[in-house]
Amino acid sequence: MPGFKIRIAPVEIAQPEAALRPLEFSQRWDSPYDNFGLRPAVSVFVTRPAYIRICVHACSADVEVGGVLVGQWCADEQTGEEFIVIKHVLPARHTRQGSVYLTFTQDTLVDLHDQIDKRFEGEKIVGWFHTHPRMGVFLSHYDTFLHHNFFPEPWQVALVVEPFSSVAGFFIRQENGVFDPTRYFGFHEMDGAFGRSVVRWQNLQKVEVESEGGSPYE
Ligand SMILES: [Zn+2]
16 A cells, blocks of 8 residues: 555654552563573563463464564663563454464554554553464574564564463563574563462463562562
8 A cells, every 4th residue: 555654663762651560469480591691671571361361362273373462661660670561462363374384464563553542542562472383482583583573672572372282481682682582581470479370381480489578468
């Protein structure tokens, strides 16, 4: 369509929202690559409804499926550390699905931006997700290409879910700009403390809360 522009990147210089990290009542899940001295540019918080939607959608088909992750990009008021909060999941409707790849088309992104404007005003695409049925958790060369082209912000992440063995991980750019397609990170499950966790991804390890001068929940 001549003259038609896709809003992949915002026109103005975007700034993170000032907020406190919602650590209270969150359950941290570490990947095998967390705590190896890597410094992801953002930490990831996922609401329970968003986590459940991801899992339902991931199990909906035997081929690769995917979509975008919608929510907020924030900087902690006290520490300045950046984080994203994934609140909504929008399955991509116009992807070209095959057994071994998923891609985004221009129609996909137009459709997704329309949905966000209508339903989640003020929120952002903080990343994307797709499944790797029976393939494992990594980003292919093509996935990496998609990530850099359609999700170029330092705070935008890529989630890969393998629904059959129930493993998953977040690929996040590091503070120095390095993006490793083989090493993924865990996340914070919001409202997942006190044994109420709904996370079932087998490759992530629950991080027990350390009591430093009293429980943060008191
Ligand atoms: Zn892939």
